[in-house]
Amino acid sequence: MRIDDPGRTWPLLTLDRAAVEHNVATVSAALAVAGVEHAPHVKTHMSRELWEQQGAAGAWGATVATPGQLRTVLRWGTARRLLLANELVDPRDAARLRVALDEGAAEEVWVCVDSAHGVEVLRRAFDGVAHRRLGVLVELGVDGGRTGVRTVEGVAVLAAAVADAGLRVVGVSGYEGPVASGTSTAELDAVARWCASLGDAGAAVEHLVEGPVVLSAGGSAFADVVVRRLTALRGARVVVRSGAYVAHDQGHYAHADPWTRLGVAPLRPAITVWAAVLSAPEHGLAVCGLGRRDVSFDLHLPTPLVARSTDHEGRLDRPRAVDARVTALDDQHAYLRVPDDDLSPGDVVGFGVSHPCTTFDKYRTGLLTDGDQVTGVLTFEFSEEP
Structure with missing residues (x-):
């Protein structure tokens, strides 16, 4: 399976499998060496699959933020x-x-x-x-x-x-x-x-x-x-x-970066949110189908990482560097300043995020990936049935 298979659509949340595994192993080892017990805050992702990786790496238990989250994690039966x-x-x-x-x-x-x-x-x-x-x-x-x-x-x-x-x-x-x-x-x-x-x-x-x-x-x-x-x-x-270490980010936690100050290997940002360019209506402006309902914006706006052209079937071409900056978000739109007009309708942009906690909660599922290959499906359970 690939991220651009028929039946999928943009925006799409993906997590790089190798980055997640590196982050979980790195933090687990660092805290074990320090003699500290770890109860990672699963409010970050509310994903049973990600928690099970954290638990398998030696976490003492799981931390939650609300009684509803407590009931959800108890129902998983793995914490x-x-x-x-x-x-x-x-x-x-x-x-x-x-x-x-x-x-x-x-x-x-x-x-x-x-x-x-x-x-x-x-x-x-x-x-x-x-x-x-x-x-x-x-x-x-x-x-x-x-x-x-x-x-x-x-x-x-x-x-x-x-x-x-x-x-x-x-x-x-x-x-x-x-x-x-x-x-x-x-x-x-x-x-x-x-x-x-x-x-x-x-x-x-x-x-x-x-x-x-x-x-x-x-x-x-x-x-x-x-x-x-x-x-x-x-x-x-x-x-x-x-808890945020599991995905790290391209903004807030990349800047704070306590783990390298602790003397361990740098963590890797795992999240990419992919979104299509909907319009390039004037010089220097591209509008993507990515908004406040799709990506975190409480600390910093998302960061365009790469752009990719698509063929007549919607398949992605190889990633290319792009000179672009997000200047504003609406509910479902991102405004990108593109000095070189390097984005066209139908292109797909991969965005990094700042503060992963408020990106996960925009989605019910995400894809664990190795490049464009899908290696697993993640579920995010932020709400209970009424």
């Missing part, structure tokens, strides 16, 4: 340990989780709390009894950031409330992303200070934890700082949730 890196505040979701754990759907599920309400929801669902499959992480946040208790002292108070509710405290969690937006020395130092605060929060709750206290952080953009700083805290069990 025996899960981490809900978000607050669980709906009693209906807590009740479903109790049933799933009672039925043995997973060996262990960790959830986060940052409020008395969250503690009470879990207490009621689990009858005030420490369920051997449920672990609770108290989340540490940052001022102006998203979820999480704002102070170390507040983390300690809430952790005591978790224990008093008969629930099992396993440690603390947090997300370092809001601390810095770039990789300057000052910004990396700010992330390091946040890691020290997470360590302080862990020390404040460790008397409530059986075994090593868990320190869990994100680590997609600042994996080097997170790994080095948290593993320096002796006696802690470090679990990072890096």
